[in-house]
Every structure is written in C-alpha cells, then in structure tokens.
Amino acid sequence: MPDTTPKGLTRLAFGGDYNPEQWPESVWQEDARLMREAGVTMVSVGIFSWALLEPEPGAHDFCWLDRILDLLHEHGIRVDLGTPTVVPPAWFYRAHPDALPVSREGVRYSFGSRGAICHSSPAYRAAAAAITTKLAERYAGHPALALWHVHNEYGVPVSACYCGICAGHFRRWLDRRYGSVDAVNQAWGTAFWGQRYTSYEQIDPPRLTPTVGNPAQQLDYRRFADDTMRENFVAERDILHRLCPGVPVTTNFMTALSQCDSVDYWAWGREVDLVTNDHYLITDGRRTHVNLAMAADLSRSVAGGAPWLLLEHSTSGVNWQPRNPAKRPGEMARNSLGHVARGSEGAMFFQWRQSRRGAEKFHSSMLPHAGTESRVWREVVRLGADLDSLAALRGTRTVPDVAMLWDWQSWWAQSLEWRPTEDHDARERADSFYESLYDRHLTVDFAHPEADLSAYPLVVVPALYLATEAAGRNLRAYVENGGTLVVSYFSGIVDEHDAVHPGAHPGALRDVLGLTVEEWSPLGAGESVRITGPGGATLPTDVWTEFVVACGAETVWTYADGPAAGGPAVTRHRLGQGTAWYVSTRLDAASLDTILGAACEDAGIAPRGDLPRDVEVVRRSGDSGTYVFAFNHTARDTKVPLEALGTELLSGERAAGHLAVPAGSVRVVRLDDRRLLP
Structure with a gap:
C-alpha cells in the first residue's frame, strides 16, 4: 500500500x-x-x-x-x-x-x-x-x-477539449464503455430527433449545435473529459511510484x-x-x-x-x-x-x-x-x-455527526439545458442544507449515493437529480435499518444516462419517500408561497412547488397558497425502523432549520443550545487523545462547555468545565484521557 x-x-x-x-x-x-x-x-x-x-x-x-x-x-x-x-x-x-x-x-x-x-x-x-x-x-x-x-x-481552467484528436479518443472510450454502437444509441436515446448512429466514426464530441444537443451525449462527454485527465494523472503517478517508491x-x-x-x-x-x-x-x-x-x-x-x-x-x-x-x-x-x-x-x-x-x-x-x-x-x-x-x-480523525449526499455526476446532468426552471441551483441547495446543519453545530461527512451510510443517524440529500437504481436501493435499506433521511425536491428523477426513471417521479426514491409527484410547478421570478405546519406555523418558500401525492407518507407541512395550495409540501414516511422526510419546495437555510430540527429528533440527535451562532466546535480523536477545536467567528467573547478537563494547546493553560474563546479567536483543547468531570 x-x-x-x-x-x-x-x-x-x-x-x-x-x-x-x-x-x-x-x-x-x-x-x-x-x-x-x-x-x-x-x-x-x-x-x-x-x-x-x-x-x-x-x-x-x-x-x-x-x-x-x-x-x-x-x-x-x-x-x-x-x-x-x-x-x-x-x-x-x-x-x-x-x-x-x-x-x-x-x-x-x-x-x-x-x-x-x-x-x-x-x-x-x-x-x-x-x-x-x-x-x-x-x-x-x-x-x-x-x-x-x-x-x-x-x-x-480547461477540462474538455473538442478537437479531432479528442473525437477519436472519445469513440474509443465509448467502445470500452458500451461495447457497441447499438448500446450507445440505447444509452443516449438517439431515437429522439433522429440522432441514431450506425458507426462510431459518425460520433463527434458534443460541439455547438443550432439548438439543444443530446443531453446523454453531453453527460458522457463530461465523464470522458474527467476520465482523460485522470488517465494522465495516473500515468505520471505510476512513473513516480516505479522510480521513487516510498514517496x-x-x-x-x-x-x-x-x-x-x-x-x-x-x-x-x-x-x-x-x-x-x-x-x-x-x-x-x-x-x-x-x-x-x-x-x-x-x-x-x-x-x-x-x-x-x-x-x-x-x-x-x-x-x-x-x-x-x-x-x-x-x-x-x-x-x-x-x-x-x-x-x-x-x-x-x-x-x-x-x-x-x-x-x-x-x-x-x-x-x-x-x-x-x-x-x-x-x-x-x-x-x-x-x-x-x-x-x-x-x-487523528475528525468526528462527524451526520452525512450529506454529494455527487458530481448528478450535478453535471442537472446543469444541462432545458430543465423545469433556471432558478433551481443544485449547488445553492447543497450550500443551504449545509449551512443549516452547520448552524445546528453538526459536523458533516459527505458521501456518494451508493456508499455505506449505516454509521450516520441522519443523512441529508439536498440535490440528487441523477439517482441510480442502486442509490435508490441503498437509501431504502438505510431507512429500513433505522436511519433518518431528508430529501429535497427534484431528486431521484433520472438514471445514469439522464433517462427519466419509469413511472411517476421521484423515480428511484418513490418507495423510500412513500409518495409520488404528479407535476412540478416552478414559480415565477420573485414569486413566493407559504407553507403551514404544526401549530399553525408558517414558512416562506420560493422557486419551486410540486403536486405531491402521499402514498404512505404523512403530510407535516401543507402549501397554504400558490399552484399546489392545500397539497402536501413536507412529508414524513415511516419505513421499517427509520423515517424519510421529503421537502418539495425551496426553503432558505433558516427555514430549513425547522424541518431539520424535526428530523434530528427522529434521529436522536440532541440540539446544541449551549453554543451561539457562528461559534464552531469540532473534534479530532485518535491514539494521541481527543482534541476540541473552538472557533469564535463573532465580535463577542464566549464560553464553550467542556465535558472533561484539558489543556489548551495554543496557550498551555488548563481548562475545566468551560473554555473561554475571545472574539475572533481559536482555542484547541486536548482532553485529559476523556475523564469526565464529577
């Protein structure tokens, strides 16, 4: 190794x-x-x-x-x-x-x-x-x-090239991936708009076309460009491993x-x-x-x-x-x-x-x-x-609390042309969900949709437009075995070839969420709607709404107005030993906290009300001990509770019960063999 x-x-x-x-x-x-x-x-x-x-x-x-x-x-x-x-x-x-x-x-x-x-x-x-x-x-x-x-x-600044050399390389890449031109036609859906190929020589990179090009071809070209760069890295790496072992x-x-x-x-x-x-x-x-x-x-x-x-x-x-x-x-x-x-x-x-x-x-x-x-x-x-x-x-290793699914290939697919609205931004959703978890003082691991998720009490899915059948099975098993899942809208829609999953949306995630989506109804620029929830609470939303049909899920929040008024907006589905939440509209980071707070309760994650906003606490742990990092990003001095005695490593001072963190400062405490205070 x-x-x-x-x-x-x-x-x-x-x-x-x-x-x-x-x-x-x-x-x-x-x-x-x-x-x-x-x-x-x-x-x-x-x-x-x-x-x-x-x-x-x-x-x-x-x-x-x-x-x-x-x-x-x-x-x-x-x-x-x-x-x-x-x-x-x-x-x-x-x-x-x-x-x-x-x-x-x-x-x-x-x-x-x-x-x-x-x-x-x-x-x-x-x-x-x-x-x-x-x-x-x-x-x-x-x-x-x-x-x-x-x-x-x-x-x-350049990942993909569209020259003649790349065209030949792309054709060889397609042959390795699919094995035949017929398989390429099937994967790309070339029956649409009469784009069928009868030989590899007819296939070029997805260069500029009069209108929208084949999205599956564009997605594969992004994979090809990424693979090609990585081939070059591996070639250099292997030379270095061979001539310079141990480095x-x-x-x-x-x-x-x-x-x-x-x-x-x-x-x-x-x-x-x-x-x-x-x-x-x-x-x-x-x-x-x-x-x-x-x-x-x-x-x-x-x-x-x-x-x-x-x-x-x-x-x-x-x-x-x-x-x-x-x-x-x-x-x-x-x-x-x-x-x-x-x-x-x-x-x-x-x-x-x-x-x-x-x-x-x-x-x-x-x-x-x-x-x-x-x-x-x-x-x-x-x-x-x-x-x-x-x-x-x-x-030592950082200690995580929860996981968020993240998939670059799904982003590639979602960023292609002719989607339901240009106002939906997968990266914005990821940023907002992460910010909401950050403000709950939770340390986040990111995971591929097909990765083992069993170690996490809560998994959040802010944007997973492209979800394979394997990813769908993985998330279902995660929930059935006791996990808590939160999924945002426009997830589970297409497979690895950008082909819509058969049946109603959200395709690969229908079963785990216990619902179907009959239609999307994106909002106009500047439009917003309200959703109402437990105790008559209301939250503002924008960009996206859906006509959701519960098929086993319970409705927790309802659209108060807008195209889907009266219909489910946020649902909760008990499946096996776990729970799956679905958020069918766009909430900002602050509003998401309400939903994620309820999901954290399901997951057994206690709130950290003892920490103010923008005071960040992270742990690393390993053979040499447990280290608590405390960051004060505010203009006010604060105190962070400690569950054990320790030594603050940047100053050498002892810490017991709490840690004083001046405004704009960082403190790092090594806990004493994890001995709890009496």
Whole structure:
C-alpha cells in the first residue's frame, strides 16, 4: 500500500508554493532564513517550471533546482516537488499546435496562460511522461523530498477539449464503455430527433449545435473529459511510484469551488496517495467560514475520513474575484486552523513570496510586498508557532455527526439545458442544507449515493437529480435499518444516462419517500408561497412547488397558497425502523432549520443550545487523545462547555468545565484521557 504521509515530515505541514525562479538567486538565502523564522516545514516547488527545466526539446537544466532543494534541505524544510505538466513550454506548442485545446465553439486556445492542454494529445502525453521520468530519476533519493505533486488543479481552467484528436479518443472510450454502437444509441436515446448512429466514426464530441444537443451525449462527454485527465494523472503517478517508491503522490483538488465542478473527486480520491485540496474564500456576501467548513468536510470525505492536507489557501485577499478584500486580523489563523480541525494535516498557502510580475502579483502571500514589518507576516509567524504546538494531533480523525449526499455526476446532468426552471441551483441547495446543519453545530461527512451510510443517524440529500437504481436501493435499506433521511425536491428523477426513471417521479426514491409527484410547478421570478405546519406555523418558500401525492407518507407541512395550495409540501414516511422526510419546495437555510430540527429528533440527535451562532466546535480523536477545536467567528467573547478537563494547546493553560474563546479567536483543547468531570 502506498505511503500516505509526506516522507520525513514529523510536524504539521506549514508553508506554501515556492517559486524561486521568479527571483534572483541572491534572494534565495533570505527566503530560507525567513522560512526558518516563520516555522515553515514544507514548500511546494517546481509546479510551473517546465520551460526552465527543459529549455529546448530534450535539453535539460536541473542545476538551479538542485541548488534550491539542497538549500531547503540544509534549513530543515521538506519539499513537495511538482511535475510541471500544467504548462508545457512555448517550444512544445510551436512543435505541436494541436496539443492546444479547442472550445466547444471550435476556437483553438493560444499559449500564454496555464492549463491550456488537450489531454488526449499523444504528443502531450509523451512529453509529460518524459519530463516526469527525468525528475523522478534525478530526485528520487534527494533527502528533502517529502511528496510528489503532479500537475496543478486539474480541470482549471480547461477540462474538455473538442478537437479531432479528442473525437477519436472519445469513440474509443465509448467502445470500452458500451461495447457497441447499438448500446450507445440505447444509452443516449438517439431515437429522439433522429440522432441514431450506425458507426462510431459518425460520433463527434458534443460541439455547438443550432439548438439543444443530446443531453446523454453531453453527460458522457463530461465523464470522458474527467476520465482523460485522470488517465494522465495516473500515468505520471505510476512513473513516480516505479522510480521513487516510498514517496506519496498527490495532485491538488479544488473540492468545493464551483469553478472546478468538472472533476469527479470521488473517483480521483481513489487514485491519489494523499488527498490534498486548495481552498479560497468566496467573498460574495455569504458567511465565508461556512463555505470553508464545507470545503474541509468534503475534502476529508473524499479521503474516506482519513487525514488530508490543505495544500493552498491565501494569507489575505486573492486577485481573481470581482472584489478582493483583505482578511481581517486573526482571520487567517481561524481559516487555517478551521481546515486542521476538519482533518487537514497542516496549512499551506499560495504562495511564499508575493510576485512582482504576472497575473497573480496582487494575490496575497506569506511574505507580502510589505515585507516582514507587515501584519500579515506577524500573523504568519504566529500561525507557524501555533501549528507547531499542535503536532501531537497528527493522524487523528475528525468526528462527524451526520452525512450529506454529494455527487458530481448528478450535478453535471442537472446543469444541462432545458430543465423545469433556471432558478433551481443544485449547488445553492447543497450550500443551504449545509449551512443549516452547520448552524445546528453538526459536523458533516459527505458521501456518494451508493456508499455505506449505516454509521450516520441522519443523512441529508439536498440535490440528487441523477439517482441510480442502486442509490435508490441503498437509501431504502438505510431507512429500513433505522436511519433518518431528508430529501429535497427534484431528486431521484433520472438514471445514469439522464433517462427519466419509469413511472411517476421521484423515480428511484418513490418507495423510500412513500409518495409520488404528479407535476412540478416552478414559480415565477420573485414569486413566493407559504407553507403551514404544526401549530399553525408558517414558512416562506420560493422557486419551486410540486403536486405531491402521499402514498404512505404523512403530510407535516401543507402549501397554504400558490399552484399546489392545500397539497402536501413536507412529508414524513415511516419505513421499517427509520423515517424519510421529503421537502418539495425551496426553503432558505433558516427555514430549513425547522424541518431539520424535526428530523434530528427522529434521529436522536440532541440540539446544541449551549453554543451561539457562528461559534464552531469540532473534534479530532485518535491514539494521541481527543482534541476540541473552538472557533469564535463573532465580535463577542464566549464560553464553550467542556465535558472533561484539558489543556489548551495554543496557550498551555488548563481548562475545566468551560473554555473561554475571545472574539475572533481559536482555542484547541486536548482532553485529559476523556475523564469526565464529577
């Protein structure tokens, strides 16, 4: 079994992308000295350096990289060494212009950015394998090497190419998947609109068409593009495993960013030795710490609950959003330790020294333009010390409370054209359900719809448009065996080929929910309706309503007005030893709390009324003990109850009965052998 821990790293990872090639060599010694001062334990090197490592075809220059790795080793800093295959050199594209990707509209992209790659290109694949082989042969035994970092953020900014090379590759992929053209016709429903094929040669990528193209073809092309990128990762990984055994291989994910929804990370998580993730705050007015928690929980879940690593985030503002505010004092530490609480084995940044040139020169860094007299630098040094004090929790696991189903392929299908309303957004539903669970102070695992769910008392399904028959059976068995399930609208509708399940909606989930949906009736822009529930309570809803027919389920909330007035809006179905809830309309996060509160009662999950909103408590537990992380995202000091005596690791103070958490601060307590207070 491959190693999953960075080789030789005995503390939590702390550092960032280091790009010494952007600076004169006279700066390198200063960098190493300041890294020591900040407590840096590992840096990522060489990710964008192909043009320097191979300045001409077959002519390599590793001398500068030798000096950098030797310098870092001398200063006790481990190296996450990149294969630079995200940006081939200009000479490569001059020799192989067909390796540049083509858009769906037929436009070939140009060299001059990053990630402009046709992943089907034989020339690219050969060149990537060659440079990876050279790096592995040279640095396999280097004492600084801790981790291999293949490529960079697969799928950003281009995942799918629509060129002629991809067309041939797609046809071969279809033959492996289906075995015959007739099977493709059946899967894609090509009898509709006369799209039937009689040979693979007639099938092209789903390029621009006069009106909506075949949705099943588009869905398969997204699968093909994802598989093709992953093939290239696996090819590089296998070279590194063969030539450099004992050093884990990873690539940096972007699990919870909608900008990278082209990658099925459930599949990718099975291929990397260590799951790593990049996360950047989306500053669009929402509570950024909630999205951060979601990203960290999702990364941990992709890792199967095992420790993972935050490989990139920002010390302060980024540079690629419409508005890029600086982080407030203390926010960087809360962000970094928030990922650690939810399973990361450290906190790494993009990047070490802030660039003076290029597209990311305004992106914050560990060593900013303002230098070591800056607030950012002082906070970086403090964070390095804090992470050093938490080294004992390495290898422990975050303790979850509930699960949420998450499926990238379902999102791909739902995002295609001609759905009942453009106002329904699967990601918005996931965000809202997660936020509601977060505000109930529950730690969330994410799970694939066909995964074993038996460990969770509550499973939430915010959006599962594409649900296989196997997923439907899995959820039914989960409820029958005592689980509590909450399902949101427009779930269970189609199978893996985007074909509507036979019979009434919601298809694969009819039996477990004990109902059918005769019709959807989406609301107009700005329209809202009310639902009424126990004791005459009312809740506002918008976007979506349904004509629900209970077939064993009881009606808990009823539409008070709107198209479905008088009909069931929220139902509850007792099945076997468990209960399944269905929410047929859109509720915001605050209103969802009412429904989820009732579901939590069914699941036996006690409320946490002792914790105020935006005070976050997360646990990690393992052989070295139990650790309680408390985050105060508010402007008021607060206290968090503790069930045992403990030591606060960032200050060394003892804690008993409760833990004082000042406004904007983080506290981490190691409990004393789980001994309860009298």
